[in-house]
Amino acid sequence: xxxxxxIFPGSNCDHDALYALTHNLGQQAAEIWHESExxxxxxxVFVPGGFSYGDYLRCGAIARFSPVIRSLRxxxxxxxxxxxxxxxxxILCEAGLLDGALIRNxxxxxxxxxxxxxxxxxxxxxxxxxxxxxxLRIPIAHGEGCFFADKATxxxxxxxxxxxxxxxxxxxxGSSRDIAGVLSEGRNVLGMMPHPERACDSAxxxxxxxxxxxxxxxxxxxxxxxxx
Numbered sequence: 147x148x149x150x151x152x153i154f155p156g157s158n159c160d161h162d163a164l165y166a167l168t169h170n171l172g173q174q175a176a177e178i179w180h181e182s183e184x185x186x187x188x189x190x191v192f193v194p195g196g197f198s199y200g201d202y203l204r205c206g207a208i209a210r211f212s213p214v215i216r217s218l219r220x221x222x223x224x225x226x227x228x229x230x231x232x233x234x235x236x237i238l239c240e241a242g243l244l245d246g247a248l249i250r251n252x253x254x255x256x257x258x259x260x261x262x263x264x265x266x267x268x269x270x271x272x273x274x275x276x277x278x279x280x281x282l283r284i285p286i287a288h289g290e291g292c293f294f295a296d297k298a299t300x301x302x303x304x305x306x307x308x309x310x311x312x313x314x315x316x317x318x319x320g321s322s323r324d325i326a327g328v329l330s331e332g333r334n335v336l337g338m339m340p341h342p343e344r345a346c347d348s349a350x351x352x353x354x355x356x357x358x359x360x361x362x363x364x365x366x367x368x369x370x371x372x373x374x
Contacts, residue, residue, distance in 0.1 A: 147366045148174040150188035152218070152234075154209050155180065158196035159232065159343065166346040167192070171359050180212040185221055189366045193218070195232030195287070195341060205248060205290050206236035215241050227271055227362055228335040232288055235327075235337035244330055244337045245303060246295035252320025256289040260352070261318055263326055263340060266309030270329055271365035272336040273310055275357045281314045282354040284340040291339040293321040293328070303328060310336055 149167050153160045160177070167175040175192075178185055185191060198209035209215070215237075222228050222243055230238040238244045251257060262281035265273040276282065295303070300322055303309060311327035319339070327338030342355030 154198035170346040190227035193230035193234030206240035
């Protein structure tokens with residue numbers, strides 16, 4: 147499977163993703179510059195964390211206008227797998243690929259620690275390899291990670307089984323209904339604040355993040371088999 151990792155000015159988790167995907171998971175991965183008009187021959191796209199364009203205006207607000215977002219939108223509309231992490235989640239919401247928005251943490255402080263996550267659904271290309279009774283230990287690092295949406299939108303997300311992950315035990319940022327990750331209506335786009343790419347190597351204390359990528363790899367394999 148080949149992943150494309152988008153790089154914006156200010157991205158700082160792109161090489162974390164590239165290392166996890168190639169060294170820890172044995173997949174192919176290619177860098178995609180933010181000015182690119184095409185994504186290339188990729189099976190999935192990773193939108194990394196960091197501070198795209200310095201987070202001026204608000205997180206992800208400028209990145210949504212990058213040329214690569216037009217290509218990303220076409221890719222997602224055609225059913226391609228897209229995962230946005232932290233700033234990537236913010237960008238996907240700003241670009242309209244996901245419902246809701248990410249706002250300042252409830253206590254207005256940057257938070258950087260490891261949290262427990264539980265899958266909100268196993269019926270997705272990003273969570274199928276997770277175990278419902280085993281929380282994932284995955285780090286977070288954000289100042290604007292509070293997921294917010296109005297009640298009608300939250301009710302619709304839950305009714306459509308599109309909560310990918312919830313914080314378990316302790317909500318670190320005040321996110322509505324403990325939501326840590328959400329799926330698009332087509333279920334092929336995931337946004338999440340915790341960093342699975344930073345939990346793919348035992349040397350850093352957890353390999354729980356591999357469950358997200360193993361789910362994607364399995365989903366891509368099924369798609370290729372059906373296409374064949």
